[in-house]
Amino acid sequence: MNPLPPLAALRAFEAVGRAGSVREAAAELAVSAGAITQHIHTLEKHLDRRLVQRSGRGIELTTLGKIYLSHLSKGFHELYKAQDAIDSEKRSNHLLISTYPSLASKWLAPLIFIWKNQNPHSSLMISGVHPEPQLDEAEADFRISYGERHRYHRRYTHLFTDRVVVVASPSLLARSGPIEQPASLLTQSLLWVDWGNEYRALPSWQDWFTQAGVSHKTLHPDVVFSFPAAAIDAAVEGRGFALVQYSLVASALALGSLVRVLPLELPLAEAHFLAWSSSALEKPLGSAFQTWIIHEARRFDTPCPQ
Secondary structure: OOOOOOHHHHHHHHHHHHHOOHHHHHHHHOOOHHHHHHHHHHHHHHHOOOOEEEEOOEEEEOHHHHHHHHHHHHHHHHHHHHHHHHHHHHHOOEEEEEEOHHHHHHHHHHHHHHHHHHOOOOEEEEEEOOOOOOHHHOOOOEEEEEHHHHHHOOOEEEEEOOEEEEEEOHHHHHHHOOOOOHHHHHHOOEEEEOOOOOOOOOOOHHHHHHHHOOOOOOOOOOEEEOOHHHHHHHHHOOOOEEEEEHHHHHHHHHHOOOEEOOOOOEEOOOOEEEEEOOOHHHOOOHHHHHHHHHHHHHHHOOOOOO
16 A cells, blocks of 8 residues: 555645635645645645646646545544544543442442532543453543552552441341340351452451451351442341441441441451543543542541441
8 A cells, every 4th residue: 555645735635625725725724825735736746646727717626636535525524523522522521430330339429429519510420340441442531449450550549448347237236136246246147248259358257257256167158249239238128247348338337227336347458449541630520530539538548437
């Protein structure tokens, strides 16, 4: 395939063909009429074909020139559309935030309404998925994830190290009576979470009882959820005691639909992080959102309130 002509020559020819005048094309491109003529000569020499011809006191396109202009105009139209898409994206108040499903529904969703109150003209989409998005392929503007998955991203920063706590519904505690010692939980219905191979394992009930100094040789999982959010929903319904991330139950604790049981908490083995695309901070609200979510997240980077 032959190399393309210089872009300046193509722009000059397209402007002349559209305007029907060298003078008008020169005014549009902010160059001299002589420069336009020179560009057209360059294009004709490159193509080895005549594209324009004199007609009375002006010029007109040859038959081949008209055909060439038709194809060239379509190409420039697509170029302008591409530029408009980029410009529109830069002006857009829309942000796509990706995180894993449980964090999306139990932690990020409640926080987002605080952001919306502060930024009423913003538009947000929360995507709850496990696979890490290709941020620089426009699959998301920001990604909140966990552990070693930061290796999938070029730009990221620490957010917080979460902790697991024991929670239950007020209705369950009313039936079971006060839980004053860790050993009392051994006779209760316990809700388990197993992330499988998606992430490094959460601290388990065995870990919690071991830290509490309670023997748990007879302990075995009865009901296991692969999503922490499902265990939290079951706990809210009074189905059992859940050992889950504090970040995911902070909203339910504040609303009173769950109650903290016993003060013992265990930190997760790894931290949550925020990653962002190369274009995220170029958006009007991108930098503000980044600053805001880091500030909100780091409130969870301390021991959980009792």
